Amino acid sequence: MPWLVPNIRSLERIAPSQQTGGELLRYWVESASYIMALDPENNPLSFPVLKYYNQSPSLIHALQSISAGHQYFFEPGKLRRCFEERLLSIQHVRKELDTQTNDPSLAFLTVFVLGLSSYWIALPADDPVLLHHAQAHLQGGRALIDTMLAIPVPQFSPQMLFAFGAYLYWDMACSFVIAPADLKAIDGSDFSFAVEALARMYHPILGYSAEITYVLAKVGRYCRTVEDTEQRDTSLEEELENQLRSIKPTQISAELGLLEEAYRCHGLINIYAIYRRGRVSTASPEAAPSHSTEEQSMADLPAREPSDSWELDETGLAFLEKGFYNAFDEDMAKQTLKWLDYLPLGDYQPLMLPSDEHHSSSESLLSDGDCDTSTETISDDDLQSTIRKLAIQAVHALTQVPESHPSINLHGIPLLTAGSELLAADVEERKLVTKRFRALYSFNHMTANLTALDLLQEVWAIRDLGGATSWLKVMRSKGWHLMLG
Structure with a gap:
């Protein structure tokens, strides 16, 4: 290579x-x-x-x-x-x-x-070839995942489940960056059942967000398809929107709940931005990209009887039936998870959320009341207002998490999406986004955080002059492959 x-x-x-x-x-x-x-x-x-x-x-x-x-x-x-x-x-x-x-x-x-x-x-602007060909590793990783998916679900080992979760995050993080034609579909039943298994457990990279990560991987593919082809699939948009709106953030950990809420806003903002774009030009249904009938929400997956799928055996999958926080047996967990030596945060103390200094009269950041309006029937001004409200909601959710908390390592993706929708009047929120990206650079040392700030400055300049754009459009125009994970 x-x-x-x-x-x-x-x-x-x-x-x-x-x-x-x-x-x-x-x-x-x-x-x-x-x-x-x-x-x-x-x-x-x-x-x-x-x-x-x-x-x-x-x-x-x-x-x-x-x-x-x-x-x-x-x-x-x-x-x-x-x-x-x-x-x-x-x-x-x-x-x-x-x-x-x-x-x-x-x-x-x-x-x-x-x-x-x-x-x-490598910096996106300096070495696009290296970044572009990073997809070869993603394809190789998927080949290994497919090898493991060929094994019946009841025989999934803990190390396989960790690999599934790691790949799911990796795929989601790259879904905006790599052309959909170069990404293998993730809507097959085998992959869905792997995600169902992950949704029952704590994962060191995903936390409790396997389901929303799975949906966002499909959102990223679709948004990149629209950006590349100018063709829409309104039925898929509605399906993805409904899946995102139905997901409730975890209540087990305040920091992870805020992170999931920000990612949900990230997905909705990108879907609504396509609605906004579609008000100008919508492709005919015949031209729209098709999507598999196998795509479905996790709630629609066929039920599996414990006696058929989750029996205790050498692979230690009984913990999936109970869940990590329902009648969880720590002694069993220590046996089943010995390969990777990680355990759920059973004695985790939730973060006490500070009050919202900038929007003291707003609803709780963990509520979903902002997302109940059908954007296909509201006016352009209301649609833009909805997008902006989601952006502010995401920024405040993320910045309520202390900069010292390790979960901020996953803040980059929703922070870029939300930050790109802030207007000139959102001075304080823009400062919060800038501060958090700098904190991210200090934490994980990745230059992509500084590149994201450069990208945001350009988007903000265009918006402040009355222009309409998105971070994805600006990134694509530069030939960058910015991956913040």
């Missing part, structure tokens, strides 16, 4: 790192791994991966590659060691896949880490 290796002449100008692999691995488990999970204390990609030091050299080199870049904020002039470790990881994972000596879920972790980091090691 020549596109994964930087130009040799460029490498020769970069000073080599003097750190050993052991030092890079220690930096990973103690610092850099925080960017890969919602809770540092429940992070299967931190200390638990050390047990695979000899079993999966490709994973170890991939993690060391991220460490080598993360400690220098992925600064282009200091990535020689990052690329060296990355090349070693690719060489090893090829051998591991050829010999098929490892569990596919373990090989998936390497591909997952390499795929995400493809976006972290």
Whole structure:
């Protein structure tokens, strides 16, 4: 894969790192791994991966590659060691896949880490080829996921469920970036049942948001299709809107509930922006892209009897039947989750939400009263008002979470969508968005956060002059592939 290796002449100008692999691995488990999970204390990609030091050299080199870049904020002039470790990881994972000596879920972790980091090691404006070809890792990851999906649901192992959740997040985060033709569909029944299983549990990357992440992956595909083809499918729009409006944020954790609410606003804003765009030009039904009849909300999935699907066996899937917070047996959990050593946040203390200083008379940020109006029947002004209200709602939901909370690592995607819909009058909200993106850069060291700020400044300038645009349109016009996950 020549596109994964930087130009040799460029490498020769970069000073080599003097750190050993052991030092890079220690930096990973103690610092850099925080960017890969919602809770540092429940992070299967931190200390638990050390047990695979000899079993999966490709994973170890991939993690060391991220460490080598993360400690220098992925600064282009200091990535020689990052690329060296990355090349070693690719060489090893090829051998591991050829010999098929490892569990596919373990090989998936390497591909997952390499795929995400493809976006972290180059600036969108400076290296579009590298970012564009990051889709190859996504396709390779999906091939491994399909291998696991071929296994009957009752035999899903905990490591497979972790891989499913990781892929689901990865797919959602890339759905706006990669052309739909280059993304494999996720609406098959096998994938739906995997999501159903994830919806019953806490996942270190998704938290409790498997269902909304699944819907948003389809929203991203559709929005990118409309952007590329100017063709709409109004029935699919209505279906996606109804799915988003029906999802209720978790009440188990205040921070994760606020995060889910912001992501729901993110999805609705993008759907409503298409409505707004469609007031000008709507494609004929014959030209609209088709969508599978298998697409359905999680609530419509066929019921599965516990005696048929969730019997206790060697794979430890009985915890899925009960759920992590319903009659949960911690002793059983410690046995079933020993592969990744993560447990649910059973004794988690919810965040006490501060009052809304800027909109003290507004409804609770976790209510869905803002989303009950059918946007197909309201006026243009009311539609714009609805979008703006959702944007403000999302910004305030996200910024109520302290900057020190690790869940802010997942704030970038909804923050960009909501921020792009703020008007000149929303001075305070624009300041909050800017401040949070800078906090994100400080937390995860990813230059994409600064690129997102540049993108927002351009969108705001156009809007302040009375123009109509979106962050996706501006990003596409620049040829960028901005992935904030």
